[in-house]
Amino acid sequence: MKTAQKLNCAIEKNIAGKNVDVYYEEPDRLQRGVIKYGVECKHYGKALGRADYDSIIATYISLLVTNAIDYLIIITDLPPTPGVLDTVENSRQIAHKTFDEFSSLIMDFSQYLTSVVSMFNNEGLSDYYVPIKDIDGNDIEGTINEWVLTKDYSPLAILAGYGMGKTSFSTMLASKFARKFLNGETSRIPIYLKLGDIFNEQGIEGLVCKYFASQYNVSGFTYPLFLEFNRLGRFLIILDGFDEMKHAMSFSAFRSNIREFNKLVVNQSKVIILGRPNAFTSENEKSSVLHGIKYIGEKEVKDAEMRDYREIEVGLFTDEQLEEFIPKFVYYSADQAPINSYDFISEEFCEQRINELLDHKHRELISRPVHARMLTLIALATTETLSSFTTYHLYETFYERILEREGSRPARQKISKDERKEFVIKLAWERWLKGGDRGFSFEDVETLNFQLKAPDAPRKDILRDLIIGSIVEPKGDNFFYFAHRSFQEFLVSQHILQLGWGANSISDIDRALGQNVLDFIEESGRKRQLIEYILEQMCSFTGEINSSFYRFIRTETFKPDFDIGFSLVKPSSHDVCQSPWHAILAFSSPDVIGIREFESTLINFYESTKNSNIRLAIFIGLSIKVLEIGSGADKRALHLIDLFHWQVFKVISNCKIHKGTIRDFAVDNDLDRFLLTAFLKSTSVEFTTRGEASYVRLDLTNLLTLLLDAARGNYYISEIEAIYESCGTSSVMLPVLSIGELIRCRYSVRNPRDVEEIKRLESQLRDDRKKIQQFWRANPSANTLVPVKTRSENVKKREVIKLKNPKNPKNPKAY
Template sequence: MDKTINTTEKGNELRDAVFSVVKTAQKLNYAVEKNVAGKNVDVYYEESDRLQRGVIKYGVECKHYGKALGRTDYDSIIATYISLLSSNAIDYLIIITDLPPTPGVLDTVENNRQVVHKTFDEFSSLIMDFSQYLTSVVSMYKNEGLCDYYVPIKDIEGNDIENTINKWVLTEDCSPIAILAGYGMGKTSFATMLASKFARRCLNGETSRIPIYLKLGDIFNEQGIEGLVCKYFASQYNVSGFTYPLFLEFNRLGRFLIILDGFDEMKHAMSFSAFRSNIREFNKLVVNQSKVVILGRPNAFTSENEKSSVLHGIKYIGDQEVKDAEMRDYREIEVGLFTGEQLNDFIPKFISYSADQAPINSYDFINKDFCDQRISELLDEKHRELISRPVHARMLTLIALATTEALSSFTTYHLYETFYERILEREDSRPARKKISKDERKEFITKLSWERWIKGGDRGFSFEDVETLNFNLKAPEAPRKDILRDLIIGSVIESKGDNFFYFAHRSFQEFLVSQHILSLEWGTNSISDVDRALGQNVIDFIEESGQKRQFIGHLLEQMCSFTGEITSSFYRFIRTETFKLDFDIGFSLIEPSSYDDCQSPWHALLAFSCPTTIGLRGFDSTLVNFYEFTTDSNIKLAIFIGTLIKALGMNSGVDKQAFLLIDLFHWQVFKIISKCKIHKGNIRDFAVENDLDRTLLTSFLKSASVEFTTKGEVSNVKLDLANLLTLLLDATRGNFYISNIEAVYNSTGNSSVKLPVLKIGELLSFRYPARNERDSEEVNQLNSQLRRDRKKIQQFWRANPTASTLVPVKVRAENAKKRSVLKLKNSRNSLESEY
């Protein structure tokens, strides 16, 4: 009995559904359970017969047997309707059951001109015919080539999303689904494939929902969902019998699988309230037995609250969580990146497909062996991460098929450059993106990547951070916030979590940072900004761009006027690049022709700290000439610091560099040394007038100690190079300074150097150049002077000088004045005592 009641109830549900369709289609004189000549007809309606200027009368009998319509049941139905048919009380009988009839019954029905059999799906198609549209959907999947290379996408947990949708369609769970994925993750390909498969089932006569595939980007020119639906089915596909109310009724009755693709592509610069209103319109389709899937980028939401509001109908009044009755609770499915297995499936398929398409198929080098080679190269482990996004896999494949060059010969920079141009073109082709130019989108994302990079690089950011971006919108046609939202959506930015944005791939941001640097409008803060931005990957992009030489030139030019601090990593980079053998920039900094041009301590520091310059012919004389020429104390200090860095960074030849360093020191302060008065082996206070001399003397004396022989003779000056470097750098802070200097040289090595006093003073020979090398008397006199000078230096160190013996000129003058006053006072006291 339960089974009978269940069958009856389902039959009534089927009858009500048929009547609802007939009524909504506005047939003539429609009725349910209409008494026609003594027989209650489940559904009765009429249509105009234009040829005979009358009406055609239909009687509909609805049965839900849960099985195919058999002979006995068919004969029973015909027996109750035969009198109505013979008396023309009705012209046609339509038998509607839940399943098709048995073959024998089907033959009988086809031979009876007054009786037809239909399932509910087939009857619906009589009322509103989607066959032309369904054929078009199947063709779209085929014409776009997807049928040849499509690979099923998976969610982040590894589940096949198509299987998830198929299972959901067969259940009574009518909660809508939101498929979320960033750019190029295969959302549109999936939507096209899904619609095509359901369309094919409908055309093959299978019991299936009609796929309604709507591209929401087309709302750009339409007034909401109704305008879009009417455009598709009343105009573009000319669906017979279409009306929007009937469309809604079919949806309510569960006839459709509605696929709304690209909610992030709706109207240009749409405000959040407008965006939410559009979603609210879509939610009108989520009713009764409907199945609705929406697809889009999660970065359409600038915060977790926005996503909760739109996709789950949750809003907050103060701290109170409230459900919005007009919104729906969508089940979220997040698309994952291609796995290795998916790539192994996709690349050969797409290679095979692409090789047959123009213009690639016209290339004379395209053959099976070439394609196999490309497959092997593309699936190399080093490319896996790059092509884990379907759109990237397609781009790299097309690039690989367009040339015979080995894929390894492509620079990463030009690969990304090609990628990014194609991504911009792809976004620019979308109707909703047209109002903002490709160049403006590129400028925005480059600017954003730069500002985020120098503020941390690997950190996420909020929409509020984007709003503070120093970016001037060109002739904005909407509020700034709404245009920024549009710029984010049409970019390589992803969103995740509450108000959290990040670049789809760190390497994309590094590429964009390199592009910003290469197109930089150099200004006051450029050096500091570039210093913060230069990671190894950014440097690699600059290297591969072919513009590095120009970039280094800009850096050196800007450093002429730069005062401040740089990091050790930036210093190492520019020093290495400036003195590369294939450059003529570096060595020109210390050649005689450059003496007049050197106005920057940075140039001097770079030149004299570079290990490459050690082997420069006549380096000693170059050092002396350069040092002697400049009158700028900062440049002279830079020469000391550079020579120190070079000495500390060497594995061999440290002593030679240390000798140059201390000789240069003697060269600078020799006048002070020569005036020192040594009394009983000790140096009394001596004043230093020059700030540079004071800096050098203080630093050297704090870093030096003297060693004596057993006979009390001075033997070596022991110099702590690392301590000396620190002291000299401290003296330059605020003008030019390298932070974390220990990272520049091998700090694990011994920085203490012993310098024999007898060898000190070699550079002083440059003070006495002979005008005539053949004049022995002149040469002897000069050598004699050199020996006297070196002897004074030895006496200076024998006295074991310390920094505490230095007295500023001002202090010395004040002491002299005090002694004078004291002497005068004593004289007066003496005179007074006499009287």
């Protein structure tokens, strides 16, 4: 009563010598005073009988007669006997309520519950719904019914991929519990919230208030009272679609939102959340969100603000479920417009389609409820025999059917099918880039970057017609949504496969390529064409891509049956543009290729390009390759460090070494200067007991970080550690005597019979490798490069100093 903001609430309040269990007041707006209530609370464990009733009245009659209280409310755990009920109903000052009935007087959910019951019936689900099961074959509804009746207050997390029936299940569950409450069969009120709506609200409080203070106008609703009811175990809270938040948020924001509605998991509450498991990109994320486990180093720590959810994973439709669902949905759909108007629809036709749909060749395709529904609708809309539909062709066919049906209507014929298709693909794409939110307002549609073709009416009217004649569905006043996220994912794949975008859109394509979108692209049969187009656009792309997108492009480019791979790095190839991205992809590829062929490709490409950006990209690619290889990394690492010597050999050979210490470098270009700095910051020399340089330790992760930082602004791969972190190769030890082997490619023998030439070249190679070994024996460090000066700059500086200090300052010729 305090939470309900009643006046002067008190427990065991003494009134005229009688201790009243609960006392409160309400304003009397007619008399401009207050109405005084006394509440007597009894938990008998049985119906309130005559003797107990008379005993209660005897202690309160004087308070009622003297107007010390205006009304007496008797609250018990069970309804009274019929005789007592008649007496109470005929009394002006005395009322009886069970605890549940009294709760409803304070905050009345009856209107909301009625709408929840009708939601399940109005959407047709009651005609064809089939209970879903977990991956172990257990009925999930039965599991929840048992859990609700226990004192186990741990929350549940129901996990299922797209189209697995999560929303249908949550709708059914909320409807059943609403019906039970209205019939007095349960004390828990189902609270069904769609978390996709949380984007437009201030956390869970805003979402709850929107539902019950505005949309359903629950009498007596306040958020504090809602929380108190939840604490007392009055609700079954169903939170549907937590994955619909992941897409619009970083993981930290996503986790914060879940922490926000974890505030509902208190005391005797019962909370269920539903969503896709791919909302989590790793087991650590899942453990953090669903079990409150985080790691500090290797130590497992519990997060007090998170909750430990019991996971239930939804399984695909079994044969038994399909054999129940398909006939139900076939006969339900056959009675709905426009299918019921087709002249070929008959019971015999429906039976034929049921048998065909249940054929084993379709079982895998329709194992998801959403696929089963779509294939059924396709089957009922044509007399053609069903062929081997893939998921992609299933969606493609279904969507084409929708467009054709809309185009056949006279009111829709002014807008072409192609324009309708282009519009909804554009809409799905732009909404996807804004976080994948399926819901949007008409104002959002008006701001869409979509050019109408020869409009014959105001833009607003045409856009409204385009919305109506699409797979977008209305929801409430001026609000729309995509009927299913998988539809949006299919349309996103269509946008990508149109190949009408340029290099500036590669970052957007990177963000859009979730697993389901990739699956659609795979099944379209046009993935190779997409990869070729991306590689072409990368020639002029300067920006950032995610490591997962980079790995996807690299894997597809260097598949054995895809001949475009190493042609990217063949200087003689005129039909493929060279770019830093191509160099990174090629030289980081873990594709199996002989060492000699790789050396030849590397040297030929490196020698043929003078572009410092591409040369830097080769170093980045090689660094990724070494980090990713794991075993056998040493040989690749030698290629990497040899290539470094190849680039800066002139600098190394001319550096001044005095008493074993490098005094100065002569650096002629920016790439040399940067590579010297990066490699020296990432290397250390190990010496034998006799002071001989034995190994160079190369810190690959530090080197890659430095290389990528230098490339940022032109080409950058974010979260690159995700590619190599599982291999554990963070540094390598390279024998000093082995360094420089690759340099022998610089001295290729023209005439293998010319002994003198061979001897001369081998001698020169030995001298060069000796210079490299002397360089590492001097234990160089990045500090040696501070400041970095060329000899020409030193000469200029001396000349300037000389000019500024002439012997005769009055002699102008001295300047």
